[in-house]
Amino acid sequence: MAWTVGEWNVGFGGSYRYSSPFDAYQVQTSVLRFEPGSESRIRLGVDRSIGDARISFAGTYSAFSSDKVASTSFATGARILGQASIVMPTPVGDVSIGEWDLYRAEGQQVGAVAPREHISNVAVALGFNLGSVYVQPSLEGRAWMRDNERAGAVGTGGVRFRFGSGALTWNPSISYSMGNVYPGSTTSVDVQGFRAAMLLRYQ
Numbered sequence: 438m439a440w441t442v443g444e445w446n447v448g449f450g451g452s453y454r455y456s457s458p459f460d461a462y463q464v465q466t467s468v469l470r471f472e473p474g475s476e477s478r479i480r481l482g483v484d485r486s487i488g489d490a491r492i493s494f495a496g497t498y499s500a501f502s503s504d505k506v507a508s509t510s511f512a513t514g515a516r517i518l519g520q521a522s523i524v525m526p527t528p529v530g531d532v533s534i535g536e537w538d539l540y541r542a543e544g545q546q547v548g549a550v551a552p553r554e555h556i557s558n559v560a561v562a563l564g565f566n567l568g569s570v571y572v573q574p575s576l577e578g579r580a581w582m583r584d585n586e587r588a589g590a591v592g593t594g595g596v597r598f599r600f601g602s603g604a605l606t607w608n609p610s611i612s613y614s615m616g617n618v619y620p621g622s623t624t625s626v627d628v629q630g631f632r633a634a635m636l637l638r639y640q
Contacts, residue, residue: 448482463504474502474512490525507600514542514553530565544639552584562597571599583617591616591628 439448456473463469477500484493496519503512522535536559544551562575574596581589595612615629 445483445485448480450480452476452478454478457501469507472505474504475502484618488525490523492523493521495520509547510545511547511551512545514544514551516541530563533560533562533564535560554584554588555582556580569600573597573599575612579616585621589616589618589628595632604639605640608638610634610636 438450441447441448448596451590454476456475458472460468460472461471463598478497480497482493482495484491485492487530499516499518501513501515503510517540518537520535520537522533524531524533526532526627536557538558539554539556541554543553556579558579559563560575560577562573564571564573566572575594577591577595579591581587591614593612595610597608599606599608601607611631611633613629613631615627617625618629
């Protein structure tokens with residue numbers, strides 16, 4: 438559902454996901470049956486224009502029932518996702534700033550407690566026209582906390598392009614990420630990698 442309240446646009450949504458049980462794998466002569474938990478989700482979002490800029494805020498809450506394998510059950514904790522963004526034109530191009538925070542409550546894994554987690558992500562992009570090509574370089578930073586202890590951090594730099602060819606709009610992009618994760622409380626592992634994507638739109 439969506440409606441207008443004064444200068445704001447307000448949207449609300451809800452969903453329920455059910456996955457049927459299935460035979461996951463066989464151990465010797467026994468077949469272990471997996472029963473996935475269901476998910477309930479609600480989402481609320483608002484946005485409005487301020488001059489030539491546009492801001493938006495959204496929040497999502499997800500709750501999960503327990504997964505079951507044979508006589509063992511385990512469950513992820515409830516999740517809360519908050520999002521905020523602003524897009525505004527400037528003399529040098531369109532500036533986009535986005536931020537999201539994901540919090541996962543304590544859950545249950547096999548034989549132990551799954552600790553709570555918190556992930557924060559901030560992204561900044563500048564889009565401008567270079568001849569007939571729209572260019573959008575971007576920077577992104579992400580921090581991961583597990584039970585109030587650092588679990589990882591990753592930085593990403595990339596660029597996206599957009600140009601037309603007849604009825605097709607091409608959107609190639611490439612990015613490079615580097616950072617580290619902490620499998621233990623003190624040991625860190627370096628991570629890095631490239632990502633390339635192509636989006637084609639026909640109209």
